[in-house]
Amino acid sequence: MLRDVLTGGRQGMSRETVFKAAATVLGAIAGAAVVDGFLREPFQLDVTRLTIASPWLPTGFDGLKIVQLSDLHLHHISRAYRTAIDVIRRERPHLVVITGDLVDRSEETSACLAFLAELRAAAGAPVVVVPGNWDHRAFPTKRSIAAWHERLQAETGIRVLANQNVVLRRGGDRMWLVGTDDPYFGHADLDASFKGVPDTAFALVLTHAPEAFEELAERPAARLVLAGHTHGGQVRLPFVGAVRVPSRYGTRFARGLFKLGDTFFYVNAGMGMSHLPIRFLCRPELTVLTLKKPVAVARSV
Incomplete structure (x- = not known):
């Protein structure tokens, strides 16, 4: 016992x-x-490199290098943002795009403007942005956000596209750059965004959130769509992935490359943070995309 x-x-x-x-x-x-x-x-900063091969890409744009940033939520220029500028300076892209959410509050624009001006100088190439849902929160009226966009363009030389498109020319060929307003809060107007864009064209589409992915896949000219908004989930767990994504699709388009029909979609994990200043297993991201025409393979007879 x-x-x-x-x-x-x-x-x-x-x-x-x-x-x-x-x-x-x-x-x-x-x-x-x-x-x-x-x-x-x-x-910290993750640099993701992708090559997108499309048979619809005009020959003159073969090899076009695009850098994408998203969701800056800029309060101050931290080390990750400095690294992004250094990467852009080294990469020497043909185009830099920022897919929304530049600022959180209207009184916190000085750091954003300073960063964008430095980025524009480092890129030595056109820089284009589209609005995000937090931009509309910061500037909730049509007049206030229009004034913000005018100031942004005047002080940095960066172009804002909101339900608009422009024609890019290279090597005698044309490609359309389409920018929608924020789809998360319902400001996107796809008919206005694609006005004048031929169905047979190659359109690079910038939109803030994945909310309009299925509708964009139905647009014949939309060959490549770049978005952000999700922050990649911001907090990801091993074997689980993103815990939560503010999207009607849930975590389906949390981050990365997708294809719907003949359209490629890429969701950038963003630079900044919202609600909580945390990123876990989901570092800030800068994406370098190179557009290529597929290599024709000769068939033996």
């Missing part, structure tokens, strides 16, 4: 030790995750 008591005591102590050790390990993991999510990842 005494042996049973002693044995049970040793087992109890063993279980207690195991529980304490497990709690210590879990606490350490949680602490490391907090440090990583709040203090490390938001200041």
